[in-house]
Amino acid sequence: MKLLLTIHRARLGPTEFKVIRPARPPARAALSEGNWYLHAQVDQEAAQLIAGLWSLAGTSPRSLVHVPLRRTDPETGEPGLDLVLLHHSLQFAPSRWKELRARLGPGLRQTARLPGPAPRDLSADPWPQRHHKENRDRFHQHLRAGTLFLTGSARVFADTAWLFADVAHRAPGYVVAHPDHQHYCTRMGHGDNSFAAGSGLHVVYRDRWPES
Template identity: 80%
Template sequence: MKLPLTIHRARLGPAEFKVIRPARPPARAALSAGYWYLDAQVDQQAAQLLAGLWSLAATSPRSLVHVPLRRTDPETGGPGLDLVLLHHSLQFAPSRWKELRARLGPGRPRTADLPGPASTDPAPDQWPQRHYRENRDRFHQHVHAGTLFMTGSAKLFADTAWFFADVAHQGSGYVFAHPGHRHYCTTLGAYDNLFSTGAGLHIVYRDRWPEP
């Protein structure tokens, strides 16, 4: 899978940060605060792109992956959010994002070669300790400056990219076969002990979008 990107670098004090963005942000995607979860609404192309970016976050522990998604929620009309994926070893505080974002220039183009389309199957559960309460390798989810931050380990991102791939591969067929119930979704939630902080992420396939 070839993923066109834009690479940005900026300094905050003595530290330099690398920010990766998709060269073409998804046109039909929205992220917003829902009642129970953070809601990500995506069409097929956006879901596949996010699966690829999720996998990229797993292989880029020294970078912040920024996905511009901020648009009005097409369902509720509420405000939207951007998305940042980052490795916990960066120890980057979300409160510094607004300043870092303001210092990003136009960036330079690059193409990432990812190992094939993200699988639509859950990763084999070789990590049984994540089901235990004392497991500490979990996502930290924060919202700051109009942005959702998902902070986790390389293994967390690698093991959860399939959620978006599943929606990309299954969503369109499901809504076509069920015209009276056009809702296909999956959820990264607290029930599987994937989150240390935050409400989780509800990913919904949406094939009908208002005209821009």
């Protein structure tokens, strides 16, 4: 998978931070809060892009991966959220994001190549250890400045990138084959121990979007 990125660097006090953004933010994607889940709505192109950025976050422990998604939910009208993915070893405080974001310049273009995440075999549990209470490879989530922060280990990022990859690979064919039931989604959280606390994440495929 080839990702076109913009790399930003900015300092907060003595510390320099690296922020990675897609060079072209997803045009048809939205993220918003719900009662039980955080809701992401994506078309195929956005799902592929976010799956790649999700994998990149797990292999870039010194960077924050910022995915601009803030747009009004096309179904509910709820205000949208941006997304920041980061490795827990960075120990970045989400409360400092607004200050860091204001210091980011235009950045430098860069191309990254990485293997695309494969869709998960839904008939098997690829990571039975996650159900153990001792498991520490879980996401922590925070909401700050209109942004959802998901902080986790390399393993949890690698093991959950299927969430968006599955939608990209399977959803377009599914909605064509099932005209009477075109809803296709994936989810994690609420019982699978992938989140330490908070809402789960529900990813829904949308092939039709209102014109901006």
